[in-house]
Each structure stands twice: as C-alpha cells, then as structure tokens.
Amino acid sequence: MAKQITVGIDIGGTNTAIGFVDRNGTCVFETSIPTKEYADITPYLKNLAGIIQKELANKPDLQVVGIGVGAPNANYHRGTIEEAPNLSWKGTVQFCSLLGNYFPTIPVTITNDANAAAMGEMIYGAAQGIRDFIVITLGTGLGSGIVVNGDLVYGHDGFAGEVGHTTVFPNGRQCGCGKKGCLETYVSATGMVRTMAEILCNSNKPSKLRDIPYNEITALAIELAYKDGDELAKECFEYTGQILGLKLADAVCHTSPSHIFLFGGVAKAGKLIIEPTKRAMEENLLPIFKQKITIAQSGLLNVNAAVLGASALAWNELEK
C-alpha cells in the first residue's frame, strides 16, 4: 500500500525549502531551491513543481494527499501571496491555483509562516491535543498564530494573528510596517538588539557588548553574554520579557488560551526569556486568568519546523 505524505513548502526570501512529510512528522525527502534567483513566478513554479514531480516518480511507494505552503503575506482564504516585501514577485500572486495547475488532483493550501508554525505545533509539536493556544515566533520579527477551539484564526480577510503589530508605546520605535511602537520593535531578535543599544547608552556598567558594533550584535550574542554573567545582557532579557508578558496578558484577554508556545531563535534561550515573560504576564493578567496559562518552548525548535508547519497545514485541511 502506498505511504501517504503531504508536501510542505516554506517560501523564504532567500530559499524555498521543500519536504515530503508523513502523518507522524517524519520527513522522507527534503530539498531546497533559491527563491531569490527567480525574479518571475512562472519559471520558479515550473522548477518547484518539476522537482516534486521528479522525486515522486522516483518514489512510487509515496502518495501525495495534499500540499501545504507557508509564505510571507500569504492569504489562506484567497490562496494568494500579496505584496510580500521580501519576495521579488510583486502584487498579488495566485499561488495556490498556479501551483495547482501542476497538481490538478491534489489540494494546495497556503498561509503565512507564523500560522504554519502554529499548525506544525498542533499536528506534530507541543500543542498536540490542545484546543486553545498561541504560537509566538521570535525571529527577525514577531509572528503569531492563534488557535481557538482547535481551529487557526484567519479572520475575515485571512490576515489574523498579527500580534507583533499591536502597539506597546504609541510613537515608540519605528517599525518596518510603517507604524511606530509595535511589539516586534521591542520583542524579536532585532528588537532585542535595539533594546541592548538603549541599555548600553543609559547605563555606565561594563559590558562585553560595548566592544561589538551595533550591526554585529545579535540576540544570540546577548544570550551568551547573559550566560557569561553580563548584567546588562540580563537586563535586556528582563526588559524583553516585561514587554512580551504585558502584551501576552492582552492577548489572553482576547482568546483565553491555555498555552502559549515560543518559537524561533530567541525562544532557544529557554527560561532566560520564558521566566521574565511569565512573571510580567501574571502581573498584568485579569485575576480570573492568573496561574492558568503555560508559557513553554515550541516542541519543534530543533527540527525543520517551517517545512513541518507547511505540511501540517495540508494534513489539517484533510482532517477538518
């Protein structure tokens, strides 16, 4: 009997990762193509589809039952990628129908990266069996996927789950989205670098990070400095957790999740980020929500979560 798999496709500005994933989350094939080398969508899709078709021809024991795609600015309802700033395909790309032309019998579903991460968490990760949770992805920006009663929240337009662009301080730090004071300008890998620079200029305590140019400071460098006893690096994590906890308390007021999972590079710092976040969230929670909510690391931190998330999206469609 053929082994059922879904194809997970994660489209990043630099590379597109492709994986064949079974229902248990085992990746039976993985490859990638360089997204940025395709200024036009047509040859990109032709190559992408060609690679998948060729590999399937080599593996007659596999049966593809769905294709899931994670991409920036992807719209689940419309099957499109719309005005993605880091991709060279401008305007609205009818991604699902264009890719579907190559696979007419297979359903193709798309959503944004953070929603795909939430799906991955639900199907393969730490959120298995949990019906109300939020995944926060802490990378260059702050993405979020919100699950209510077992379903991902898409909203009327397909763009729900943008907690990174809630406002912390009106007229605060300039955000890439055009607004000021967005959560992701404080809580993300780049937000932490901004905070570190602010702490370095406001304090006169010594710190190793004073010897690194702004452009070379990373969240990982701050984490390593913290672990090495750097007080200002610790302060940076504390501040980041305070802001994240404050805004997670707001998020809880909306959908009342039982769990919040942190994903992405910054989440690898574990308790260094989770403890101050949890403390600040509890301080800011409405009493009826206190001491009920688990904040934990994603269960997919050390695997190819983006491809797994995209493939989970496809499994979820089949199981709806």
Added chain:
Amino acid sequence: MAKQITVGIDIGGTNTAIGFVDRNGTCVFETSIPTKEYADITPYLKNLAGIIQKELANKPDLQVVGIGVGAPNANYHRGTIEEAPNLSWKGTVQFCSLLGNYFPTIPVTITNDANAAAMGEMIYGAAQGIRDFIVITLGTGLGSGIVVNGDLVYGHDGFAGEVGHTTVFPNGRQCGCGKKGCLETYVSATGMVRTMAEILCNSNKPSKLRDIPYNEITALAIELAYKDGDELAKECFEYTGQILGLKLADAVCHTSPSHIFLFGGVAKAGKLIIEPTKRAMEENLLPIFKQKITIAQSGLLNVNAAVLGASALAWNELEK
C-alpha cells in the same frame, strides 16, 4: 402547530429580566424579578422557574426549545456563575444544572452579558450574516464578545473576550478588577467621567460640567454638553475615542474582524464616539488592515438587548 420560542434570561445585580422570544426576535412575553432580594439561589430559582412554568401553562401554543442565560462571570463551558462581585450568591453556582432541574427536557446555556450581546447581534441585530466581528459594550464597564468564523470565542476556560481588561497605561488608573490602567478605566461610562474630571483640572476653559459634582457627572451629561457646544466635553469624547481606537487596532491584530459594533449607553452617542474611535483605529492599524473595518452602532440599541442576547444564545446552540 406550536410556535417555537426560546427563553432569554438576563441576570443583573438588581433585576433579572425574562423574555419569551421567537426566531425573528419578537418578544411574546416579558417580565422581571428582583435579583437582589434573593440572598440564596434556591428560592430565586424556584420563583424564576415558577414564573416561566406558569406563563407557559397559560400559553399552550408556545413550545420552548431552549433557555439562554446572560449573567456576570458566567462560564459557558461549565454552565456556572463564578464569584460574581455584584451578585449575592458567592462561590461557584451550578446555574445551568440547577435551572435545568425544573426543565429536564430543555437545554439551558449560559454565558456572560457581553457574549450574549454578541450573540444577539449575530442572530437578530446588525451582525446577521457576518462571520468575524467584535461587540464592545460600553456601560459601567467595557465588555466584549468576539466572534470568529461564526462562532463566539470562549477560550479554554470559558472566559475569553475581556478586552476591557487589556492594559492601556501600565500603572494607570485603578481598575475594579485590581489591576491598573485597564481599558475600561478610560473607555466606559465611568471611564469617561474620570477623563472628564482630568480634563476639567488640566484645562482652564469654561465648561458647564464644572457646576456638577464628580459623583453626578454621567456619560450622558458629557454627551449633552458636547451637543451644546462644550469644548471640554468634546475633548472628552475625542480622548475616549483615541484610547478605544488604539486598543481596537490591537484587537484587529488578533482576530481580524470585518466589523466592530458598539453597544450600551455610550454607543447611543453615535458618531460622537464612533468618529474619533475610527480615526484613531485607522492611525494605529497595520497597513494590511487599513480601510477594511466597519465600526458601527449595535442594531439592538433600542430594544431589550440583554434578553434578546440571552435568547439568541439558546437559538445558536440549536443551530450549531
């Protein structure tokens, strides 16, 4: 053939309103009992059930197909009222099963007042046919009911939709919930009175409201002063709208509704509150959400919305 109705019960600290409502939202019978005269739940329920049973015996053409209850601190999942500060029944009251003892063949469902208002809006009001919306109730406090893809969001614990207790200013105004800086301390009838007092002390412009004691200023008095040309009353509405708009932009980032409906006394001020709210929300929205969202008055402002909302909850259960 019997006419199908649901019983809507709205439990307030002072009175409990009871209505028999058909699927079109027509109330065929309405009455009330004084909640606060029943220190104990047992005689309260006996009287409540007795009134309903007696009225049904008088109206043999009616068939009750469900009972819906709106109450403070009500929990949909558990069918309980829990630690409601304005009710004399302390602890956890198993309301649905206790009332159900009197009506063993009829499903009884409960939720909080704001969620019931959202249900009423969806079944009878301005949200008919709309799948993603938020109802904000602006009364003594600020309540909210969030609908995602046609379903009310309850969250893992049944307490979702508490937007009134998201934080505007950490360490801001003292809220009744024990926190500081909650949205409802700025945006609600009582929040507006607090704002008005702040404006009166910060400005030296004349205002009629300077002749009214703090305890006698109401949101309606501020509205009437505004309509009468009072500049400081106008400033109060502008400020209230700015804060509400800022936090609605945050709410949109969570569930991306197409519509936000304002309900309650303050909402009756119409464009006086809607216009500054809309302006501030648009200023603070992530670009992909701009110019997409309608803010409008509830369609149930001039009817017994609380009873309708409770009865709508019962209809919705039947139609799930």
